[in-house]
Amino acid sequence: CTAVIASGRAKRASLAKAYLSRCEAQGGKYTRLAAGSGATSSGEDILASAIRDCGRAIRLAPNNGDAYFKRALYYTFQKDTTRAIADYNRLVKLRPKSGGPLAFRGRAYLESGAYDRALLDCTEALKRGYTIGGLAQDCLDQAGTAKQRLAGGQKLGDPRAWCDGKALAEEGFPQDRQIEGCTLLINSGKETPDDLIKDHFNRARAYDFEGAADKAIDDYNVVIDLQPRNADAHGSLGVIYWVKNDYDRAIGNFDKAIALNGSRMDLYFPYRGRCHFALGHFALAIADFDSALKRNANDADTLVARSFAFTGSGAYDKAIADADRAIELSPVSGATEAFDSRGNAHFHKGDFAAAIDDYTAALKLWPENPQALYGRGAAKSRRGDTTGAAADMNAARALKADIAAAEEKLGIGP
Numbered sequence: 001c002t003a004v005i006a007s008g009r010a011k012r013a014s015l016a017k018a019y020l021s022r023c024e025a026q027g028g029k030y031t032r033l034a035a036g037s038g039a040t041s042s043g044e045d046i047l048a049s050a051i052r053d054c055g056r057a058i059r060l061a062p063n064n065g066d067a068y069f070k071r072a073l074y075y076t077f078q079k080d081t082t083r084a085i086a087d088y089n090r091l092v093k094l095r096p097k098s099g100g101p102l103a104f105r106g107r108a109y110l111e112s113g114a115y116d117r118a119l120l121d122c123t124e125a126l127k128r129g130y131t132i133g134g135l136a137q138d139c140l141d142q143a144g145t146a147k148q149r150l151a152g153g154q155k156l157g158d159p160r161a162w163c164d165g166k167a168l169a170e171e172g173f174p175q176d177r178q179i180e181g182c183t184l185l186i187n188s189g190k191e192t193p194d195d196l197i198k199d200h201f202n203r204a205r206a207y208d209f210e211g212a213a214d215k216a217i218d219d220y221n222v223v224i225d226l227q228p229r230n231a232d233a234h235g236s237l238g239v240i241y242w243v244k245n246d247y248d249r250a251i252g253n254f255d256k257a258i259a260l261n262g263s264r265m266d267l268y269f270p271y272r273g274r275c276h277f278a279l280g281h282f283a284l285a286i287a288d289f290d291s292a293l294k295r296n297a298n299d300a301d302t303l304v305a306r307s308f309a310f311t312g313s314g315a316y317d318k319a320i321a322d323a324d325r326a327i328e329l330s331p332v333s334g335a336t337e338a339f340d341s342r343g344n345a346h347f348h349k350g351d352f353a354a355a356i357d358d359y360t361a362a363l364k365l366w367p368e369n370p371q372a373l374y375g376r377g378a379a380k381s382r383r384g385d386t387t388g389a390a391a392d393m394n395a396a397r398a399l400k401a402d403i404a405a406a407e408e409k410l411g412i413g414p
Contacts, residue, residue: 001018001021001022001025002022002365004018005018005365006361006364006365008364012060015060016056016057016064016067017057019053019054019056019057019060020053020057020064020066020067022050022053023050023051023053023054023057023070023071023074024050024070026046026047026049026050027047027050027070027073030050030074030077031077044078045301045330047074047077050074051071051074051075052366054067054068054070054074055071056367056368059368063094065095068087068088068090069087069091069101069104072085072087072088072091072104072108073104076107076108076111079209081109081111082112084108085105085109088101088104088108089105091104097128098130099124099125099126099127099128099129099130099136100125100130102121102122102124102128102130102136103122103125103135103139104135105121106119106120106121106122106125106136106139106140106143107122107135107139110122110139110142110143115143115144118139118140118143119140119144121139122136122140122143123140158181159180159181159182159184159185160181160185161181162177162180162181163178163181163184163185163198163202164198164202165178165202178202178203179203179207179210182199186203193226196226197223200219200220200223201220201230203219204216204217204218204219204223204233204236205236207219208236208240213240213243213244216240217237217240220233220236220237220240221237229260230260231256231257231260231261232257232264234253234254234257235254235257235264235267235268237249237250237253238250238251238253238254238268238271238272242274245278247275247278247279250271250272251272251276254271254275258272265295266295266296269288269289269291269292269295270288270299270301270302273286273287273288273302273309274305276288277305277308277309277312280312282309282310282313285309285312286306286310286313289305289306290306293306298329300325300326300330300338303322303323303325303326303329304322304326304337304341307319307322307323307338307341307345308341308410310322310345311345311348311410312410314348316345316346316348316349319341319342319344319345320342320345320346322341323338323342323345324342326338327342335361335362335365336365336366336369336372337362339359339365339372340358340371340372340375343355343358343362343372343375343379344375344410344411344412346358347375347378347379347382347411347412348411352379352380352382353383355375355379356376356379356380356383359372359375359376360372360376363376368399370396370399370400370403371396371403371406373392373393373395373399373403374396374403374404374407375407375412376392377389377390377391377393377395377414378393378413380392381393381414382414393414
């Protein structure tokens with residue numbers, strides 16, 4: 001599939017088919033990894049790449065129901081029920097007589113806590129004869145039980161089992177059950193200080209999982225007040241602040257997590273490095289990426305990140321070497337950014353022909369990559385191709401309005 005995509009000769013329909021096939025292959029690889037050893041960072045990268053490929057298939061073939069279905073399914077693996085439901089909505093419109101899309105959308109509604117909608121979808125799926133795997137009936141049963149608990153006053157059961165996550169695995173209810181269990185324990189007035197640390201930490205993770213970042217921050221801060229040397233609370237706060245683009249706060253928390261030798265050093269160094277890079281602290285970013293790569297020398301994402309940082313610091317040959325290695329290690333999920341980074345390094349070295357080749361290679365893997373489009377346009381401009389430059393840079397601006405300012409911070413411009 002990658003060969004077809006990279007050839008530049010595939011017609012639109014064939015290209016869409018290749019992206020969808022590669023999406024499915026990566027999704028299958030993720031499920032095998034998850035079944036064998038649970039979710040890992042490499043597995044999550046594979047899943048994210050699968051979702052991107054399904055999206056490219058959809059852009060090329062907007063009425064391809066299989067692409068919507070696969071992407072929705074993979075969104076549910078990421079616990080992103082909002083995006084999953086949006087894709088299932090489209091699938092329901094494309095296949096209005098089928099019960100399958102309703103059953104899967106009902107399951108997504110169940111996981112999001114929208115029990116009434118889950119009941120409606122799963123009931124209709126059964127009416128249409130969809131009984132495969134017992135999905136619709138199981139959805140109906142669980143949604144009904146959950147609704148009774150909320151409306152009929154059924155007790156939660158053992159709050160400790162919910163707060164610790166044990167009941168989540170056993171009964172498959174959404175994350176708000178964990179939040180409720182932890183809240184009951186916190187408000188009981190019976191918890192020891194050690195128990196409260198665990199309760200607030202578990203609730204913070206659940207809030208973060210649900211997208212309630214500010215509530216998660218509050219709980220992690222309670223954990224730190226109770227146990228100032230809790231490295232993983234500091235590290236988790238760092239990740240939240242990184243997502244919020246609050247890089248100084250993120251760095252402060254990663255500093256503490258690293259000093260306390262937290263359990264996820266494999267995450268703290270690369271995340272802190274990305275924060276330093278965003279602030280233009282290239283030497284500090286490189287030092288963090290070096291530390292991360294000492295722990296995992298074959299982490300393609302960190303190699304790409306260090307490649308960008310090397311370019312920012314003027315070490316263009318080192319940037320090219322890191323990009324080369326990332327492409328070798330991850331020809332699918334890592335290659336788009338690696339080609340983009342290598343293109344930037346060639347651009348700064350004045351080798352605009354090589355830069356154009358790399359940006360073009362990135363665009364073959366992701367045709368709507370604004371960074372590669374703008375970079376290629378800038379390189380074409382430096383070679384005197386004003387028509388080609390304008391076309392590429394205008395296309396980049398259409399995808400990302402502020403792309404010129406972002407790229408010029410990296411020294412990429414006409």
